[in-house]
Amino acid sequence: MRNTLPMRNTLIVLAAVASVAACASRPEPTPTPATTPPAASERPQGPVPGSIEDFRVSVGDRIFFGYDQFALTTEARSVLERQAAWLRQYPGVRLLVAGNCDERGTREYNLALGARRAAAARDFLISLGVAGTRMETVSYGKERPLDPRANEEAWSVNRNSHSQIVSGAVS
């Protein structure tokens, strides 16, 4: 079910882009809105602004936590500040904030811990002015590791909150 969502969103986004393009073709000069995607030829390197890739690469879609922690680190706060700024720029974007844990905990406790991490990220984004209605949260506990290995490096990556764009991004 979830896998079909991005495709549907892509169609919505394509329609949105088409309407923006139609507006741009009008003769009267208008100030270029920040959201107007530049032509791909102008920016051969780097992701398309407003795209999921833009959010992931230019902003950062994951923040990381210490072992059994859900407090936001300085680094996590600065990533969330960039996310909030980006989300203000693209007000149609909606997020699924997913909390994840490493495998060094038991399953049910980690589901609760992941929920705390997702809530911590969501609450901070709200404090930065992102409407709570644009975000849903979920916990995957230790069920969705980014790094399959069993070592400290993998575990530190797997303790995260992932701000996943579910709709409204530029394709």
Next chain:
Amino acid sequence: MRSLQTFFAAIVAATLLCGQAWAQDSGRTRIDVDEGHLNPMPIAVVDFIATAPPAAQVGRDVAQVIRANLERSSLFRSVAQAAFIERIQAMDVPPRFGDWRIIDAQALAVGQVTALPDGRVRIEFKLYDIFAEQFLTGFSYSTTPDNWRRIAHRISDQIYEQLTGERGYFDTRIVFVSESGPRTRRVKRLMIMDQDGANPFFLTSPDAMVLTPRFSPSTQLITYMSYETGAPRVFLYNLETNRREVLGDFPGMTFAPRFAPDGGGVVFTLDMNGNAEIFAMDLRSRQRRRLTNHPAIDTSPSYSPDGAQIVFNSDRGGSPQLYVMAADGSGQRRISFGDGRYSTPVWSPRGDLIAFTRQGGGRFAIGVMRPDGSGERILTESYLDEAPTWSPNGRVIMFFREGRGEGPRIWSVDLTGRNLRQLPTQTEASDPAWSPLLP
């Protein structure tokens, strides 16, 4: 001495229930369940006799399942068939006890399979105490031929009960999570099988990740957590109708479900905005009741068998520890004070112990403690041992074990800490839950 024939005057299911009443209590061979593994009782289980070839195959299969069950318990040692002197040829003739004594058998199980005109088979069984030269118990059961495994498990339970004085656990099932695929994209499906790994089949599709299934005391309902609708939700699965439903309509995610001992309710965790609290829901009225109210994590609730108390997991003291409260949420108090982090508490069906996962020193252990937190004992430990579940007689604990970088498998260990065994599963497997004895 009672006439042997009287034991087979009555047949079918009713005799099963009466079986225990026939037990003779004087001077018979007994196994101490706590020490039996040190000196397993030698028992001879003869291939069940039969007149026709198809029935003969059933007879051999039934005997083999009984031997395997008893040996797996580690309380029994099956005497090699090659050593048998007497060849049992009739059920109504007592065995030549001397022939069995001389090969060191302390107990003897014999049986017979008879094809009935209506297509069913009748399976008869008798258990003898060789040294007391006594008939101990027996029954006769008519059933469809494909049901022979369950009969074998029931006979195993009868033998176990007669010789240990405790209820058996062989006529039971395990529901668990079958795992496949890479760790980053794991496919997790509900699967159910007999206690010995036979008859496995899937209950859910690969589309939705499922976790933590648990049996109801009625054995026909399972509760579990699934991502089927997106967010984690507690589901109920009816094994008779193969229907499943979401339990309640809650604003947050629901997980960590377990049935109340009377089967009439489910206790679970509801997480709202990162605060996990324990709720109970009555399955008839669908009334819900909040049992905890604390900003810390409160999860993994498990009822005492009398339904009066609940043990749960909370990190309100700074790390995950075990707490006990009354079933209405009152009187919450911490019971775990050892080194490490404690979680996944499960109350024993006997009520005397709580099993848990303890994490410390980079390893995970399965242990037990009394409900007041005293008498903590670790049964097994590895890179990751997690999620204990009790046999219905409270003597064996199943759990899952993962090696470093390896997938999980289901294991069992006796309450003594001995007899550690891996269960045969076709796939990697986790989150086992043991059923009560089947009706």
